[in-house]
Amino acid sequence: MKSCLAAHLAVAAGFSPNPLSDVGAILSWQFMRSAYEAGTVVAIVSGVVGYFVVLRQTAFAAHALSDMGFPGAAGAALIGVNPVVGMLVFTLAVGAVMGALGERVRGRDTVIGIVLAFALALGYLFSSLYSGNSTEAFALLFGQITGVTSWDVVVTVAASVVALGAIAIMYRPLLFASVDEVVAEARRVPVRLLSVGFMLALALAVSAAVQVIGVLLIFALLVTPAAIAERLTRRPGAAIACGSALAVAFVWLGLAISYYQPYPPSFFIVGLGFATYVAVRVVPGRRTRSGRGLIGRWDALMRSTSPLH
Amino acid sequence: MNDPPGKGDPLAPLEPGARGSPDSIVRAIGLAAGYGPTPVWAGANFEVRAGEFVAVLGPNGAGKSTLLRVILGLVTVQAGTIAVLGAPPRRGNPGIGYVPQSRLLDTGAAIRGVDLVGFGLDGGHWGVPIPGPGRRTTRARVAAAIEAVGASAQAGRRLGELSGGERQRLLLAQALVGEPRLLLLDEPLASLDIRNQVVIARLIARIARERSLAVLFVAHDVNPLLPVVDRVLYLARGHVEIGPPEQVVTSATLSRLYGSEVDVVVDRHGHRFVVGLEGEATHPHPDDGSVAQQPAGRPAP
Numbered sequence: 001m002k003s004c005l006a007a008h009l010a011v012a013a014g015f016s017p018n019p020l021s022d023v024g025a026i027l028s029w030q031f032m033r034s035a036y037e038a039g040t041v042v043a044i045v046s047g048v049v050g051y052f053v054v055l056r057q058t059a060f061a062a063h064a065l066s067d068m069g070f071p072g073a074a075g076a077a078l079i080g081v082n083p084v085v086g087m088l089v090f091t092l093a094v095g096a097v098m099g100a101l102g103e104r105v106r107g108r109d110t111v112i113g114i115v116l117a118f119a120l121a122l123g124y125l126f127s128s129l130y131s132g133n134s135t136e137a138f139a140l141l142f143g144q145i146t147g148v149t150s151w152d153v154v155v156t157v158a159a160s161v162v163a164l165g166a167i168a169i170m171y172r173p174l175l176f177a178s179v180d181e182v183v184a185e186a187r188r189v190p191v192r193l194l195s196v197g198f199m200l201a202l203a204l205a206v207s208a209a210v211q212v213i214g215v216l217l218i219f220a221l222l223v224t225p226a227a228i229a230e231r232l233t234r235r236p237g238a239a240i241a242c243g244s245a246l247a248v249a250f251v252w253l254g255l256a257i258s259y260y261q262p263y264p265p266s267f268f269i270v271g272l273g274f275a276t277y278v279a280v281r282v283v284p285g286r287r288t289r290s291g292r293g294l295i296g297r298w299d300a301l302m303r304s305t306s307p308l309h
Numbered sequence: 310m311n312d313p314p315g316k317g318d319p320l321a322p323l324e325p326g327a328r329g330s331p332d333s334i335v336r337a338i339g340l341a342a343g344y345g346p347t348p349v350w351a352g353a354n355f356e357v358r359a360g361e362f363v364a365v366l367g368p369n370g371a372g373k374s375t376l377l378r379v380i381l382g383l384v385t386v387q388a389g390t391i392a393v394l395g396a397p398p399r400r401g402n403p404g405i406g407y408v409p410q411s412r413l414l415d416t417g418a419a420i421r422g423v424d425l426v427g428f429g430l431d432g433g434h435w436g437v438p439i440p441g442p443g444r445r446t447t448r449a450r451v452a453a454a455i456e457a458v459g460a461s462a463q464a465g466r467r468l469g470e471l472s473g474g475e476r477q478r479l480l481l482a483q484a485l486v487g488e489p490r491l492l493l494l495d496e497p498l499a500s501l502d503i504r505n506q507v508v509i510a511r512l513i514a515r516i517a518r519e520r521s522l523a524v525l526f527v528a529h530d531v532n533p534l535l536p537v538v539d540r541v542l543y544l545a546r547g548h549v550e551i552g553p554p555e556q557v558v559t560s561a562t563l564s565r566l567y568g569s570e571v572d573v574v575v576d577r578h579g580h581r582f583v584v585g586l587e588g589e590a591t592h593p594h595p596d597d598g599s600v601a602q603q604p605a606g607r608p609a610p
Contacts, residue, residue, distance in 0.1 A: 008311060030329060032494055045586065051419070054416075054418060055416070055419075055420065057416065129311075134474070168436065168437055169435055169436060170435070171435075171437045172428075172432055172433070172434050172435065172436065172437070172438065173434070173435065174434065175420070175424070175427040175432070176432035176433065177425075179420060179428070179468070180425070180428065182409045182481075183407055183408075183409060184427070184428070184432065184433075185402070186383060186384070186400065186405075186407050186409075187383045187400075187401050187407075187428075187429075187432060187433050188400045188401025188433060189401075189432065189433045191335045204543055211451070229417040229419065230417060230418055231417070233419055234419050234420070234421050234465070234466070234467050235419060235421065235424075236419055236420055237437075239419035288356070
């Protein structure tokens with residue numbers, strides 16, 4: 001795919017004055033259309049699931065799932081199965097175990113770290129057995145969205161729809177259990193079941209996001225947009241909508257920039273998110289009690305546009 | 310102070326098998342409970358009636374939280390019987406409002422006080438909230454509960470931006486929004502400064518009186534509760550007893566209860582003040598995976 005991009009670069013060396021013709025040029029390529037399709041769906045599901053990742057403080061679990069999916073994807077390729085399917089099987093299995101263990105996973109950083117290191121090494125071994133070099137591993141670790149096939153798009157959309165549906169069904173009790181597990185349990189909310197359910201939805205989101213951003217950069221879609229959103233609004237529904245919109249914007253812009261620059265899209269997607277996060281961190285009065293100023297206006301905007309509140 | 314039914318006869322013996330009075334909210338006969346093979350306490354006989362404000366006292370590890378968890382249906386009884394609102398305890402009983410030890414997530418997460426209170430009504434319902442008349446009714450009830458605890462000005466803030474007192478008010482509103490008949494409070498004053506402790510204790514007593522709620526209030530420091538308490542239920546050395554404050558809150562009883570020197574000072578107005586329990590600091594519950602002790606919040610406006 002890199003050669004494909006390079007060949008194209010010789011033709012179009014930069015943005016044209018007319019943005020519409022840029023969009024037309026970018027989308028005239030099948031691989032870019034697939035990249036945009038998969039990237040958009042992944043961004044939406046990442047924004048939704050990311051809100052709960054930040055709320056439940058399970059960013060580490062998201063990374064662990066991602067790392068554990070790596071040998072799954074590489075192993076699947078080795079035995080001739082679609083890597084996305086291998087990734088899904090591994091992350092779902094690991095997610096179910098982590099969800100069932102629940103609280104007992106916390107504070108076991110040493111053990112988890114040792115297991116994750118082995119998982120990464122195993123994935124590396126499988127990919128070098130498969131291709132004889134490290135290109136395959138590199139694509140899985142750092143993402144290769146322009147290498148997404150139309151079959152990958154179908155699998156990604158299916159996984160994302162299931163994850164979004166699961167979050168929609170679990171929405172209120174999951175919110176309750178994430179904020180106050182003790183009272184939720186006393187009120188007969190099935191907190192353990194929700195823990196497993198959320199980890200499975202997270203596993204689906206991680207598997208989808210890995211294709212866009214790679215195993216190692218997973219936070220850029222699953223944490224960064226949600227972390228920015230929680231600084232822009234106080235409402236759960238608005239934060240979810242805002243996080244998804246930001247993730248979509250990063251993916252779209254990152255892909256567009258990488259079309260004209262000989263650098264990987266992953267870098268631009270991560271970089272845009274990072275720059276935005278830094279920007280909202282330094283906006284003064286971000287934690288004002290009255291919510292006046294920029295953040296207050298944002299909040300008012302999100303209030304009027306959010307579908308949930 | 311109100312004069313709820315049952316106050317005049319606090320130590321009336323319970324006849325085993327007898328039906329509780331119509332306003333009986335919690336009735337325990339020969340009750341024993343615990344987590345391991347040996348119960349934390351046993352032989353508990355007590356009855357709490359509608360409108361009664363009962364302080365639950367006892368040293369660390371005496372099983373105060375266990376008692377609340379039995380009533381909530383989260384811990385099964387090992388012996389004896391207990392009736393909660395005329396039926397065996399069951400999880401998710403809508404007649405119970407519960408405020409546990411404060412251990413909420415303390416992040417900048419995008420979630421507000423009003424969302425927290427809303428959990429008390431529809432936190433257990435599946436799916437996303439659907440706009441419509443039902444949603445408007447829910448919002449109105451949430452707003453009324455927040456108004457009742459005097460936290461309307463703070464309810465729109467993020468949870469992480471609330472002081473300890475503001476948070477406790479909103480958790481109280483969450484417990485009240487489902488219109489329960491029994492309120493279970495597990496050290497709700499633990500993280501508050503002294504001024505807020507008195508304010509919140511009086512607020513709870515006033516609401517309980519207005520709504521004829523039975524209140525079981527676990528506390529380490531009984532002083533903020535003494536002006537409002539009807540009876541004291543105390544747990545120590547595996548036993549559970551209940552009695553009026555004049556009998557329980559005495560130097561002799563409390564010293565025996567805590568196994569250390571405790572003085573009760575009675576001023577000329579008959580107000581009691583307990584000295585010597587300051588060392589009984591609030592304790593983090595390790596099984597909650599969190600710390601109960603929090604920095605004292607700003608005084609509520």
